[in-house]
Amino acid sequence: MSNSTNSNRVLIVYFSQLGNSKFIAETIAHEIKADTLEIKPKKSLPKATFFKLFTGGMQVIFKSKPELLPFDKNPMDYDTVILGTPVWAGSYASPFNTFFSQVEIKGKKIALYCCCGDSKGKTFENMKNVLKDNQFIGELELKSPLNSKEESIKKTIEWIKTILP
Ligand SMILES: Cc1cc2nc3c(=O)[nH]c(=O)nc-3n(C[C@H](O)[C@H](O)[C@H](O)COP(=O)(O)O)c2cc1C
Known part of the structure; x- marks a missing residue:
């Protein structure tokens, strides 16, 4: 097990x-003893699948900023995010629009992961465009990790060792 020490403080921000x-956030946090920050919108998407996909999809297309519950950690207090x-x-989820508008992330080492049903689309590309002025150290795409937990844990831990040796 590696360790997120004072010399490389790691924060996992996820929605x-x-x-x-x-x-996946919990898998990484357990492996490297990192802090976590879960972004939580005040209002959840509708439960019914069609309305969920429609509402979430529209929020991405129109770059909506759903209101978030307060959070208590600042990425600028960490070395790696x-x-x-x-x-x-085909992109990152809309609560990150709000998060990026509220929090400055500059001069950090950044690693990105996404969970998808089919494909990452432009998720990483779009995140990197917003997160300019940072150093990108890794990307991981996982397809429905809850459907193959053991394999996903293995893949995630292998990845984390390549970015935080
Ligand atoms: C609003 C919405 C839009 C989605 N759009 C895509 C998509 O464009 N491509 C894809 O591969 N999966 C898409 N999915 C599936 C999710 O990315 C997938 O279920 C993911 O594992 C969910 O992660 P979570 O459990 O952390 O919310 C979408 C799901 C939702 C709710």
């Missing part, structure tokens, strides 16, 4: 609608 991105998101409409 998770259905639990996949949360599962790992950002995890579900893929929504």
